[in-house]
Amino acid sequence: MSDEEEDDVNFKAGVEITSGKATYTVVRLLGEGGFGAVYLVKDGKGKQCAMKVERKIEKRKHSKLKMEIAILKLVNGKHFTKIVDRGKKDKEGFFFLVMELVGKSLSDLKSERQDKVFSFATGLGVASQCLEAVEELHKYGFIHRDLKPQNYACGLDDKRHLIYILDFGIARKYLNTKNELKTPRETVGFKGTVRYAPIACHRNIEMAPKDDVESWFYLLIDLILVGSVPWRKLTDKHEVLKMKEECRKDKRSLLYNGIKQTTELNKILDYIDSRAYQDRLDYQFIYKSLSEACTAAGMDIDAPYDWEREKEGTSAEKSK
Numbered sequence: 001m002s003d004e005e006e007d008d009v010n011f012k013a014g015v016e017i018t019s020g021k022a023t024y025t026v027v028r029l030l031g032e033g034g035f036g037a038v039y040l041v042k043d044g045k046g047k048q049c050a051m052k053v054e055r056k057i058e059k060r061k062h063s064k065l066k067m068e069i070a071i072l073k074l075v076n077g078k079h080f081t082k083i084v085d086r087g088k089k090d091k092e093g094f095f096f097l098v099m100e101l102v103g104k105s106l107s108d109l110k111s112e113r114q115d116k117v118f119s120f121a122t123g124l125g126v127a128s129q130c131l132e133a134v135e136e137l138h139k140y141g142f143i144h145r146d147l148k149p150q151n152y153a154c155g156l157d158d159k160r161h162l163i164y165i166l167d168f169g170i171a172r173k174y175l176n177t178k179n180e181l182k183t184p185r186e187t188v189g190f191k192g193t194v195r196y197a198p199i200a201c202h203r204n205i206e207m208a209p210k211d212d213v214e215s216w217f218y219l220l221i222d223l224i225l226v227g228s229v230p231w232r233k234l235t236d237k238h239e240v241l242k243m244k245e246e247c248r249k250d251k252r253s254l255l256y257n258g259i260k261q262t263t264e265l266n267k268i269l270d271y272i273d274s275r276a277y278q279d280r281l282d283y284q285f286i287y288k289s290l291s292e293a294c295t296a297a298g299m300d301i302d303a304p305y306d307w308e309r310e311k312e313g314t315s316a317e318k319s320k
């Protein structure tokens, strides 16, 4: 059994967790991560929320949940879930965070599509919101370091057009208390997910906002390219790095296989690659390029997303 498996917190439906504020009843498991699990819970009034639970382990240096709570307390933007409650259960040995419930992850929404990708306009519109969320995080002096479709979700009901950023477990402060850039460490261990990791992470170089934006670019490609990024089938970190580097040179076209409107995407990638650790980022340039790419393809970046249109289709069917 691995350490992670030993760390599991396993709640069955009906289990009650009481805080100073309320009692939450577990409805079902929503997802499991490396350090814990997320449950659908309801409070005494029947209001549904998400509860993230992390097993308390003395030997663990960094609690992912503590980082998550610190960030959600600090950042109040529309792309961030609101904290409902939080606490710890010393006797049972776990921490919990109760937060606003959101909908399916981008990864789940994508896998429900026939080609397993979003339409061009949805992909770019969603990616634009994903970047807004990261920009907000960067403003508060943090980098995320694990951007991927699993870590973004759409909202529920009237918030189905809104994208939320989730999971700040391996986020890191890149600004010091004087709001200056921290001095980069000489070497940094690999963190995050191989498919979306920026080149700096592969090379064990300290990451900065531009590296989140590089991961975001891979996420964008993953959202719109049938079959995902060209290194999707590689698992070896060195091979993935090599392919990411080659996609900057002679294999660049692999990044856009079948994508019609590539000029603006190319400009965005060139821009990201031109940024260094200490550089400020022009996010507006990226939003504008995404919008222009959609216009050039004869589409509207603000149009309802694929899953919103599907819902409209379903209700129209039902009303027939």
Ligand SMILES: Nc1ncnc2c1ncn2[C@@H]1O[C@H](COP(=O)(O)OP(=O)(O)OP(=O)(O)O)[C@@H](O)[C@H]1O
Pocket (backbone or CB within 6 Å): 030, 031, 032, 033, 034, 035, 036, 037, 038, 050, 064, 081, 099, 100, 101, 102, 103, 104, 105, 150, 151, 153, 166, 167, 169
């Ligand atoms: N507020 C929420 N509302 C609904 N579902 C959520 C919420 N937060 C997380 N989830 C779901 O729970 C799953 C796990 O969430 P998350 O990635 O935050 O957990 P984690 O334990 O940190 O995962 P990992 O260790 O893999 O990064 C995700 O698939 C996500 O869709």
